[in-house]
Amino acid sequence: MPFDPALDAPGLREQTVATWSNPSISLRYPSARDAQADPAAGFFDTIVHAQVMVDARAVLLGVERRRFVVLAQDVIWLDPSLGLPSVTLTDAEQGAGGTFIVTRIEVNLEAGTTTLELFG
Numbered sequence: 001m002p003f004d005p006a007l008d009a010p011g012l013r014e015q016t017v018a019t020w021s022n023p024s025i026s027l028r029y030p031s032a033r034d035a036q037a038d039p040a041a042g043f044f045d046t047i048v049h050a051q052v053m054v055d056a057r058a059v060l061l062g063v064e065r066r067r068f069v070v071l072a073q074d075v076i077w078l079d080p081s082l083g084l085p086s087v088t089l090t091d092a093e094q095g096a097g098g099t100f101i102v103t104r105i106e107v108n109l110e111a112g113t114t115t116l117e118l119f120g
Contacts, residue, residue, distance in 0.1 A: 067118065067119050068117070070087075070116045070117075071113055072115075074113070076105075076116075086100060087118060099120060
């Protein structure tokens with residue numbers, strides 16, 4: 001079959017946009033997408049394939065997550081060979097409770113403290 005630009009070049013095909021949004025998150029965080037009006041780019045053969053990918057992305061990104069920085073008054077050595085470090089954080093004042101992954105570790109040997117950045 002000969003090359004047909006109308007069929008083979010994604011930029012020249014008819015375009016359809018698949019979308020997903022969470023109204024409660026959109027209301028709480030109106031600038032969550034940093035004021036970007038353009039959707040994430042992707043090229044799929046059918047709208048069904050595009051919607052499957054959009055829904056899969058929503059499962060990853062649609063959950064509300066929070067970031068905390070915690071100062072521990074001790075030196076904590078985490079061993080990354082044991083797997084992804086995680087901690088249980090409870091903070092009634094901030095309304096936080098649950099398991100968080102450790103995304104950054106700063107050990108201050110002089111002060112004898114460890115700062116953990118938590119995400120979850």
